[in-house]
Amino acid sequence: MLKLKDISVKLGDFKLENINLELDKGDYYVLLGKSGVGKTVLLEIIAGLIKPDSGQVFLKDENITNEKIQNRQVGIVFQDYSIFPHLSVKQNIAYSLKGKKLSNKQKEALIHQYAQLTEVTHLLNRNTTNLSGGELQRVALARMLVSKPKCLLLDEPLASLDVQMKGGLRNLLRQINQSGVSILHVTHDYEEAIALSNKVAVIHDGEIIQKGLTKEVFQKPATEFVANFTGIKNFFHAEFSPLNTAKINGTLEINVSNKDQIKNGKIIIRGEEILLSNEKIESSATNNFKGKIVQIIPYLTNYEIIVNVGVDLTVVITEKSLQKFKFRKGSIVWVSFKSTVIKIIP
C-alpha cells in the first residue's frame, strides 16, 4: 500500500535517516516518538510537502516521490486541524470536491455521508471560528475523507483534546480504519498506539529503532528506550546463570524461571505484579528485597512508587493501599515478586 524506502532528510540541526516503513491495506500504523523527533516531517514527506534528500515513497507500488502534492492521494490531517477560517464547516468539507466531475446532488450526498460519519451534520452551516477542538478535528477528518485518499496521515490527532473527546475520536478513527482506509498516525502517546494500532514503529534520534506488530513491540521491546517509551517501567538487562538466577543491570541478583536457559537478555516486571509492604512477608514469592522509597508519583487511578533496591523498581498500588500502609518518600519497605511474573526477552 504505502512504502517508504531509505528516506533521509536533513533540515537544520534535525535529521531523519534511512527510514523504511511499509503499510499494508487496512493497516492502522502508529509511529511513536517524542515531540520534535521528526514524525511530522515524515508525514509531510509522504504528502509531498517536503522533499527528502534521498529515498523513495511508493503508493500502491507506484513511485510518488516526485509526484505533485495535489496528485498524491494521501491525505494529511495536521495537529492544529488547519481548518480554513474564512469558510463554513460545509465549505471546508466540500473544498476537495470543487472541479470534480460530480453533480451537485452527488457532492451534497458525499458531504452528508462524511458529516454523518464524523458526527458534524448539525454543524454544517456553522462558522468554524467558535468550534471546539474535538469538533474541528472531526471537520478536518470529514474534509479529508471526502477527498477519498488512499492513505490517511494523522499528525497527533488526539494531542489537544480532553479525555472525553479523545474517547469519542478514537472510536471514530477505528471506524474509519475499519471502513478500509489505511492510516499512518504519529503520536508521542503509547496509549494511543495500544488503543488503535495493529502495527507500530518507534522513532528515536532520526531513526526507526523498532517496528512490527503492536503486540510484539510492546511485549518484546528491543531497547530500554522503547520499553520506557511504550510505558514499561521495569525493564532491565540481565545476565542469567544456570541456577535460575539473574543479575540485573549488573547489580541485583534475582530468582527467575529461565526455562530456555538463556544467558543474556532483558527482563520485564510489571509494576502491578510487585507487592509492597512495610515488613517482610512470608509467601511463595522468591524475590524479596528491602529498599527505600525514592519517589511517589500520583496518576489518575493509582500511584507509582519507585523503590530503590539496588536498582529502581516501579511498583503500582492503589490510593487505598497508599493510605492504609502510610508509604512515604524515604520509608524503608519490602518488595516481593514471584519469579514466574518475570518476563524474559532473549
Next chain:
Amino acid sequence: MINNRSTPLLFPLLGGLILLFIIAPLANMFLATTPNQLFETSKDQDVIDSIFLTLWVSFVSTIVFSVAAIPLSYYLARTKFRFKNIINGIVDLPVVIPHSAAGIAILGLISRDSTIGQVASSFGLNFVGHPVGIALAMAFVSIPFLINAARDGFENVPLKLEKTALNLGASPIRVFFSISLPLAWKNILSGLIMMFARGLSEFGAVIIVAYHPMVTPVLIFERFGSFGLKYARPVSVVFILVCLVFFILLRTLAKEKKSENA
C-alpha cells in the same frame, strides 16, 4: 493594556503637541475659508474636472498595477531566494527618492525620445501630458504601499492552510485564489486604499509628467502661483473634503467586509 497611571504624564502632553501640529494648519485653512468661497469653488468647472480626473486616474492606476503587484507580494512572502532583500529594497525605493526625481525618471521612460514613447507614438499615443502618464507617475510613488501591505498579509496566512489545500487536491493557483487571497484580503484592501490615497495626493512626479490635464494637486499649485493663497485655499479645502469622504467610505467598506468574514 497598560494602566494609564503607569504612563508618564509627559508622554500624552508631547503627543498632544504632535496632534496639534497636524490639526492646526488644517483647521486654520478650513476656518479661513468662508462657506461662500467653498460653494463657489465647488461649482468651478476646472476644479470639478481636476478632482474627477485625479480620482479616476488614481483609481484605475491602483487597480491596473495591483494585478501584478499582488502576485509579486505573494511571491516575496512565500519564496526564499538569494537576492530577496535587494528586491524588497527596490520595492521601497520610490518612498525614499524625491518625487520630482521620480517624475524625471518616469518622463525619461515615456517621453517621445524613449523606446516606449516611440512605440506609443506609432499608435498615435503620447503618454506625456496624458492620463496614462499621470497614472504611471502616481503608481510609481504609491505602489510600495500596496506591495508592502499585501506581502505582510500573505506572510500572516499560515503556511499549513495552503499546504492543506494542496493536499486536498487544489492546484497552486486555486490555493492562491481560494485560501491565500481571501485570508490576506484585509491587508491587501488596506494597501489598495493607501495606494489610491497616495496617488490622489501626488504632486511632484505628476507635474513633471503632465502639467495638463491638471490633477487637483497641480491645480492648487497653479492657483497659488497665479492668484495667491486666497484662491488656492478653497480648492485645497474642497479636495481634502472629497479625499476624506472617499477615505472614510473605503475604510468603512473594508471594515464591513471584515465583519462579514468574521
